[in-house]
Amino acid sequence: MKLCWLLLLSSLCIISVQNVQSAKILGVFPTSSKSHYIVGSALMKALARKGHEVTVISPFPQQKPMKNYRDITTTKVWKAVEPIVTNLLDIAKKNPIESIQSTYDFGHRITNSTLTDPPVVDLIASNETFDLIVLEIFMNDAMIGFCHHFKAPCIGMSTFGASKWTADLVGTPSPPSYVPNAFLGFSDRMSFKERLFNTLMSAMEILVDATIDYPVQNKIYQDAFPGPKPPLAELKKKAISLVLLNNHFSLNYPRPYVTGMIEVGGMHINRVPKPLPDNIQSFMDNATDGVIYFSMGSNIKSKDLPIEKRDAFLKVFSKLKQKVLWKWEDDNLPGKPDNVFVQSWWPQDDILAHPNVKLFITHGGLLSTTESLYHGVPVIGIPVFGDQYLNMAKAERGGYGLSVAYAEISETKLSNAIEAILNDPQFKVNALAISQRYRDQPLTPLELATFWVEYVIRQKGAPHIRTAAMDLSFVQYHNLDVLGLLIGLPIVILHLLVRRVCRKKSSKPSNKNNERKKRN
Numbered sequence: 095m096k097l098c099w100l101l102l103l104s105s106l107c108i109i110s111v112q113n114v115q116s117a118k119i120l121g122v123f124p125t126s127s128k129s130h131y132i133v134g135s136a137l138m139k140a141l142a143r144k145g146h147e148v149t150v151i152s153p154f155p156q157q158k159p160m161k162n163y164r165d166i167t168t169t170k171v172w173k174a175v176e177p178i179v180t181n182l183l184d185i186a187k188k189n190p191i192e193s194i195q196s197t198y199d200f201g202h203r204i205t206n207s208t209l210t211d212p213p214v215v216d217l218i219a220s221n222e223t224f225d226l227i228v229l230e231i232f233m234n235d236a237m238i239g240f241c242h243h244f245k246a247p248c249i250g251m252s253t254f255g256a257s258k259w260t261a262d263l264v265g266t267p268s269p270p271s272y273v274p275n276a277f278l279g280f281s282d283r284m285s286f287k288e289r290l291f292n293t294l295m296s297a298m299e300i301l302v303d304a305t306i307d308y309p310v311q312n313k314i315y316q317d318a319f320p321g322p323k324p325p326l327a328e329l330k331k332k333a334i335s336l337v338l339l340n341n342h343f344s345l346n347y348p349r350p351y352v353t354g355m356i357e358v359g360g361m362h363i364n365r366v367p368k369p370l371p372d373n374i375q376s377f378m379d380n381a382t383d384g385v386i387y388f389s390m391g392s393n394i395k396s397k398d399l400p401i402e403k404r405d406a407f408l409k410v411f412s413k414l415k416q417k418v419l420w421k422w423e424d425d426n427l428p429g430k431p432d433n434v435f436v437q438s439w440w441p442q443d444d445i446l447a448h449p450n451v452k453l454f455i456t457h458g459g460l461l462s463t464t465e466s467l468y469h470g471v472p473v474i475g476i477p478v479f480g481d482q483y484l485n486m487a488k489a490e491r492g493g494y495g496l497s498v499a500y501a502e503i504s505e506t507k508l509s510n511a512i513e514a515i516l517n518d519p520q521f522k523v524n525a526l527a528i529s530q531r532y533r534d535q536p537l538t539p540l541e542l543a544t545f546w547v548e549y550v551i552r553q554k555g556a557p558h559i560r561t562a563a564m565d566l567s568f569v570q571y572h573n574l575d576v577l578g579l580l581i582g583l584p585i586v587i588l589h590l591l592v593r594r595v596c597r598k599k600s601s602k603p604s605n606k607n608n609e610r611k612k613r614n
Contacts, residue, residue, distance in 0.1 A: 117225035117551050121150040122240060124168065124208040125232055126175050128154060128392040129461045130253040133340050134230055136362035137251070139163065140544050149224070151214060166213045174207035175200060182394050183500070185479040193479050194277060194302060201233020202310050209236065209318035218243060218319065226551050231260050231337070233307065235326060236315035241333040243319045247555030249547060250334045254460040254481050255341035255359070256349065258299050263334040264354040265563030270296045273349050276480065279487035282347035331564045335555045338543050340460060344532040345467055346488070353559040356546050360464045360532070361539035367447035374419075374445070377435050381417040384452035386512070387445055387471075389421035391457045394478060397424045405429070406505045410512065416452060419445065446471050452522075453515055458482035458497070463489065470529035472521040474511050476500050493524040 119141055123134035131154045142148040142162040153172065155165040178200050185196050208214055227240050227248040241248035252260045257276050261268050270293040274280035278295055280288045312326045323329070335354065342359035351357075370378070378385050388407070390396050396404075411418045412431035420427070422436035430436060442462070446454060446469040456462040458475035463485045466473050473495035475486035489495030496511045515521045537545070550556045569575050 115548075116145045116147060117548075118147045118223065119149070119226045119228060119547070120224040120240065120244065120246070121148060121152075121228045122237055123150065123152040123230045124171065124204050124234060124237065125230060125253075126153055126171050126179065126204060126393075129459060130230060130232065130392075133253045133362045133461065134228070134251060136540060137228065137338075137543050137547070140540050141547060144544065144548075151208065151217070166217060168208050168211045168214060170207040170211045171204055174203040178203065179393060180398070183398055183478060191298070194299070195306070197480060198233055198302065198307050201307075202314075204232075205234040205236050205311065206314050208234075209314060226547065228547065231263065233259065235259075235307070235311040235330060236318060238326070238329055238333050239315045239319040239323065242323055242329055247335045247550055248333050249550055250337040251340075252337060253340045255339050255346065256351075256355070257481075258296070258303070260337045260339065260355070263330060264337050264352055265561040266337075266352050266355050267350050267563075268296070269350075272347075274347070274484060275299070276484055279477075279483040281487065281491055282349070335550045335557075336546060336559070338546065340464070342464075342532060342535075342539070344528065344534070345464060352561045352563070354556075354561065356542065358539040358543040358546075360468055361543050362443070362461070363465060363468050363539075364443055364447070365538060367444045368441065370441060370444055370448070374435075374440075377417065377419075378445070378448050378450050381450050383415040383417075384516075385417050385419060385448065385450045386411075386414070386453045386455065387419045387440070387442070387451055388455040389440065389442060389457075389462070390476070390478075391459045391462060394457055395423045396421060403503045406503055406508055408434075409505045410508045413509075414512070416516070453512065455512075458486040458489075460485055463495075467494070467525060467528050467532060470522070470526040472515050472525045474498060474515065476503065492528065494521055494528060495525075 119138070121134060121138045123131050125131065131152050134152070135150065135154070138148050138150050139160065142160060145162065147162055147164075149164045149166060151166045151168060153168050155167040156163060178196065185193055209218075222244075224244045224246045227244065227246050229237055229240065229248055229250055231250040231252050238248065240246075250260060250263055255276070256266065256268070258268070260266070271289055272282045272284070274282060274284070275292050275295045278288075278292060280292055284292060308327070315323075315326045324332075337355045338358050339355060340359050340361070342357050345359060369375070388396075399407075407420075408427075408429050408431065411420075411434050414433065416433070418431075418434045419440060420434055420436045421438070421440055423438045427434070427436050443465050445451065446465050451469070451471050453474065454462070454466045454471045455474045455476070456466070458473075458477040459482055463473060463475075473486075473489055475482065475489060475495055475497045476499075477483045477486045477497065478500055486495065486497040490497055496514060498507050498511050535542075563571055
């Protein structure tokens with residue numbers, strides 16, 4: 095009898111502890127890019143499995159309902175971004191300034207359409223409460239208003255690593271002398287010319303943020319969230335407790351981080367590959383000469399390639415002994431060779447895990463390059479916009495990939511790049527070496543991300559890790575006032591001394607002249 099009571103009491107204690115530890119978490123992943131959502135949902139699903147009550151705002155509802163996981167599905171975003179998404183390949187023809195403008199326009203459309211979508215409007219107007227907000231940071235500063243509105247601490251999440259957007263939220267330093275701008279393809283060891291361009295690009299980002307982005311985001315913020323609220327600029331400095339980065343130092347250049355910026359790159363990658371559909375598994379298993387996987391990501395569609403570029407791929411693929419898996423978003427592909435298998439969506443992570451994959455042809459997005467490196471697969475990149483140029487520049491310097499400019503796509507260029515990687519085993523050796531050091535971690539990225547989420551909840555927003563840099567102005571942060579004093583004061587003193595000496599010298603002749611006049 096006593097044993098029964100002990101077991102009952104133990105069960106009640108366990109249930110009580112679980113209830114205390116569980117939390118209500120709102121995840122906001124508004125981007126229409128499915129790759130961005132894949133990263134965010136990996137974390138939210140892990141939190142749901144741990145017993146937390148998770149609500150997720152995104153354009154991608156769950157196909158299979160999951161316990162503790164509730165979708166708030168947005169639909170307006172698709173129409174809002176359609177003019178940009180259908181012409182994404184045109185961005186490759188633009189200069190860096192035009193590319194930045196297009197990128198910010200993309201962010202404004204996503205932010206406004208999400209915050210004005212009826213399900214989101216209803217949530218804001220409801221009496222719901224949350225213990226934590228997990229917010230994707232991608233040109234959507236107005237959404238930081240969720241943190242103030244629900245009076246909850248907030249964790250920012252970047253799906254493509256550190257940038258000005260995330261660094262400014264927690265005070266992470268980004269010296270342009272060795273931290274390359276995400277829109278440029280520089281390394282961390284830049285020439286004088288590259289440091290000059292890198293500094294100018296960083297300065298231009300500050301200017302664009304102040305003159306183009308902030309006014310739009312502030313208007314959306316003011317309209318979306320009711321009641322008294324702090325200025326958006328002030329909220330940005332105080333609302334974010336922590337930022338999770340989809341990056342890792344083994345894949346990137348070393349750079350400084352504050353305590354509140356944590357690298358969890360690749361937390362969406364399956365540590366144990368899931369079984370592939372039978373038709374894909376059979377196709378790959380029978381590829382005795384290997385498989386080439388080709389995908390331009392979730393935003394860029396291969397079907398939008400100009401005919402001459404599409405035909406260049408077809409001609410090259412038709413001459414290969416390898417089989418090709420191609421992400422093609424149409425019902426059919428005219429002129430498709432027999433060794434090419436097309437499909438609108440692939441389980442990319444699990445495909446790259448297959449031992450027969452010899453090469454990944456990609457747009458160079460961070461998720462794709464991270465997955466390829468985890469599995470030790472060399473890449474050929476065709477960068478179009480954003481950090482894709484930076485990622486492919488790293489691939490070339492690291493010896494695990496080659497880059498083909500979108501404007502220069504031709505049968506010859508593609509054939510040369512593919513043959514170079516397939517015939518030179520060093521590309522594979524380099525990819526496997528990076529894979530080995532990337533996997534050398536004490537915790538998986540998902541375990542680390544989950545720990546920090548729960549840490550922020552336990553520590554009530556963890557205000558103790560907030561850096562004092564967030565309370566300083568631009569002048570104070572860069573010590574410009576101190577430098578002004580240290581440099582300016584000696585100059586002023588020297589100037590006064592010189593003037594005094596000059597006055598003495600100029601006064602002596604005049605005194606002698608006066609004495610002569612008196613004698614006469």
